Each structure stands twice: as C-alpha cells, then as structure tokens.
Amino acid sequence: MQNSKLKIGDKTFISRLFTGTGKFSSSALMEEALLASGSELVTVALRRVDTENIDDDILKHLAHPQFNLLPNTSGVRNAKQAVFAAQMAREALETNWLKLEIHPDPKYLLPDPVETLKAAEELVKLGFIVLPYIHADPVLCKRLEEVGVAAVMPLGSPIGSNKGLRAKDFLEIIIAQSKVPVVVDAGIGAPSHAAEAMEMGADAVLVNTAIAVAGNPVRMAEAFKMAVEAGRMAFESRLAKPTSLAVASSPLTAFLED
C-alpha cells in the first residue's frame, strides 16, 4: 500500500520531502542529490538565479519535469519588498507558487510574523499559491490560513541549526488544528528528525542544509527520502504511542463489575 498523496493548491505530490538548493558544492551535485531525494518541490532563491540568463547554472540543473520550482523571497525585509519580489519571481520563473520568506534579521534569519501575515494576505489576492515560512506559532498559522495561504511552513528550530524539532510542542498544536497542510521547515538536521516530524503528522518537511553539507549529499538525500516515507507510513498506520499506563492491583473501577 502506498502512502497517501499530498495535495497543495493545484498540485499533487507523491514525495513529502521538499528540498532547498543552497549551500551545495556544485550545481551538478545539487541536481544529483535532489534527484536522489525524489523531491517534487524545490525552493530556489530569487537572489541566486540570473533570470535573464537562459543558461543560468542553477536553473539549468533543475530542468527536470518532476521538479516544481518554489521561488523564495529570501533577502526582503518587509511585506512591500516581498510583494514586489514575488511578482518578479512569478514573471521570471513562470510559476505562481511562492515560498514567502521575510526575515529582516540577517543573523538568525528568523521570520517576521507581522510582515509575513501582511504580505501573505496581499499575495493571495494577487493569485499566488503562498507557502509562508514562519515561527511555530499556532495562532499565526490560523491567521495565515484565514487569509488563504496554501500551506504553512513552521520552523522546527532555527534555520541551519540542525537541532531538530525543538518547537515540537507547538508543532503538535499546529498539526492538530490546521486545515491546510503543515510543512516543517528549518532545523531538520538528520533523517531521524524528518521521520519524527512525519510520525507526528506533519504533511511534509523541507530540508536543505543537512543534505547540502553532508559528506555525501546524494546518499544523504536518499536517507531523507526513506526517513520521510517511513515516518509517513508509520503515521498512516496509526503509530502506537509509548504508554506508561499500568494496571493497578486494587482497581478503582472494580465496583462497576459487580
């Protein structure tokens, strides 16, 4: 039996592993790793691609039918700039999908919730399929859902930190109450972290650094592919939770049996 497919906006995905394109030692290696990952949604920074050059090195290596491009707005500091950059990306890369990233803080790259909500609302009206990168903030996720985003992308821990699901308690709440798909983005440093997110019921994960800077990025991509599939399969198979329930020797409910 196959894992169920994931639907976001107008697209259906078999793979629940989304990937990033930064930090690889070459575009050729990036291509090989992403192919090995089975990923069907690949985020690419507008700042890194030369949209006027049809031979752009990054885009050339992403020209595979299974890769759907997810342009991101990394570098913008506010909603206004994000909306402008999104329109440039839509025109240049011919997709209305957008990973909305507004992190005015260039040190920790933490998202600005206020600007993100503002930009999301406007971009949805402009016809974008918006996937916002945000803190694991359950209320913000509901607000974004209300303005019409296609999915939410809360972070597991600070981006690039490889620390795993430090925001687990909040992610659980988000997953429990979200009506749109939840993609855990940022901080996933090992396949076990990805599997953990999937077992919790996340709809997908996005991984970049852990694959790109691994000793062998291609094998690591494959490891993530397997972990995501295993985690999802476990979730769909209704994973038995660890229990500490014991049977007392003097049951409190014995009187009900009389």
Added chain:
Amino acid sequence: MFKELFDNYNWDDVKASIYAKTERDVIDALNKNNRDLEDFKALISPAALPYLEQMSQLSHQLTLKRFGRTMQMYVPIYLSNECQNICTYCGFSFNNHIKRKTLTNEEILKEVAAIKEWGYEHALLVTGEATQTVGVDYLKNAIRLIRDQFSNISIEVQPLNQDEYEILGAEGLNTVLVYQETYHHENYKTHHPKGKKSNFYYRLDTPDRLGKAGVHKIGLGVLLGLEDWRVDSFFTALHLDYLEKTYWQTKYAISFPRLRPAEGVILPKMELRDKELAQLICAYRIFNGEVELSISTRESERFRNNIIKLGITSISAGSKTNPGGYAVDPESLEQFSVSDERSPKEIAAMLRQQGYEPVWKDWDLALMTTGHGK
C-alpha cells in the same frame, strides 16, 4: 552612537588583558556554544596559537553550517585615485606625486565590460577622498550607470553623511565598506595627519550612520599591522557586537587588509604573520558564526588556496587597484600591490577543485526596489 561605548575603553588596558589570557581561557572559549568578547580576546591572544589546528577545524565546521560549500566572488573597480588625505600607508596619499585619474562615464563602462567578461555580478566601487570630483553626485551617477549590469553593488569610499547613504541606497547600493584603519585614537592622528580623514570620531561613527540609513551590509576592518593587530581586532569585534545589537536588520562583513608595501609608504609597526592572520580569521568565525569574512588579492596564492577552508566566505580575483586598470589604462599606478595575480577563472577552478561552488550572484535589485528599511 558607538563613540559612547568606545570611550569607556582604554587601549593599554585592553592590550594588557589580551596578553594576560591563558591556555585555560582558550580551552574554555573553544568548548563553549556561544562566545563573548572575553572569549574573542582569548582566541586572538598568543596563548591560542598552539590551538590553531583545533581553531581551524571548528571554524571550518561553523562556516560550513552557515554558508555551505560556497564562496562569494567579487571584484573591485577603482574609479578614482584623487585624494585630499595624507595617509602614511597609502599609495594614493595626497603627498605622493602620482598621476591622478578619475574615470569618465565612458571609461567606467569600458572597465565594466572587461570584468563582466569574467562573469562578475558583485562589484565593489572604490575611490579616494576628493569631495569636489568624487562626491555623492559622482557615486550616484556611477551606480546608475552600472546597476543594470550587476546584481550587487558595494562601495569603499570616504565616510558620508546619513542622508547621502540614503540617496545612494535608493539608487541600488547594497553594501558599504568602511575601515577604521586603527582604533588607536592618538596614533590615528599620526597616520592621518591631513585631510577630512584625520577626524577620528567622524570615521568611528560611520557604521552608525550606515545602520540608520538602512544600508543592507556594512563591512568593517582595520589595516592590520598599523598598530597592534590584536588590540585593533578586539575593537573591531566590539564594534561588530555593538552594531549587530543596534542595527539588527543589517548584515556585517569583516575584511583583513594586511599592510603591504606600496609606493612611498611606511612599513608595518607590528607584522602579522600568516599563522596569526589564520588565527585571527578563525577567531572571528568562532566568535560569530554569521559574519561574512573576506579575503583579497593582497594575499599570496598559497595562503589564499588554504585559507578558504578556515572561515572565509568571499574572495576577490583578478583585481586591479588602479583606476582604469582593467581596460582603460592598465599601466597606471596601483594603490597596493596585488600578490595573487591569478584570473577569476583560475580562482574559480581552484575553488571547485577544493569542493566549493563559486557564487557569482547572491542578490537581486528586485529585493530592495520598494526602498530601504521600513
């Protein structure tokens, strides 16, 4: 402003505390997760030299985590060597009798055409300080002239006022490099006896004006060797720390210009050996995982080939340090002598061979088109 913080420090006290750091302090600094300025002192102290290999490994790992296996490529374009300052270490110093030149529009475009051939997308515009000829209007014109051809434009020119930075920011300026040269207040005056540059505090507070103007990235540094490089580097780190906390939306970069021989200039007061420069680069990375660290063609081929794995994130190649040096007037006098003369193509090949992707483009004017800051 940084001046208020800076004035609480005394050069000699800082120096004494750096040289008093022990092996124990170094080991503690290496074993922490987050390091403070006292740890930085330990890492640049003589006591840390025996730990250079451990520092290098740690610096490499931290850099890999943040920047991946990539290296940003940039190139300087010298627009003018006219200068009204006397700086005892600089080839463009007012009292040096060299042919002065400021590029015209046509000449700028000729230079740009030459470096675009190499694939550059990030350009650094450099001038001396000659307000009449290369003031804000000249710079604004130059940025307008070339901005369609570059994704990222930086300047390394005289310190400007906040409103002037705002004007240039609106034209597409991304980054400003402004080196204090030395934080030794007294000796600063002897190194810069004449010209606007002799105003220590105006230069010291330049990064504050940049932060307020919403410039995206600020580059800091000192001229290593002019004074005790350890003390100067501590003050640079103090400056960085202050700026990061104050202007938290701004990115920061550090450069490592080592005093090198040039026409009619002084010799270093305190030489910085290769080993110590490597130590300094690692110390910055271990202190700050996110700051960009840049190395220029002042350094030798062998040093550059090896230093890229120790924390460096951006590198220049094929640089000419004379106005018109690429195409217009390749024979004119340079600001300092370039040591690594390899072409950008050769540097890119060297990077790839070491498992690094040379990054030509990592910015887009579309990201700042609606203006700066808020």
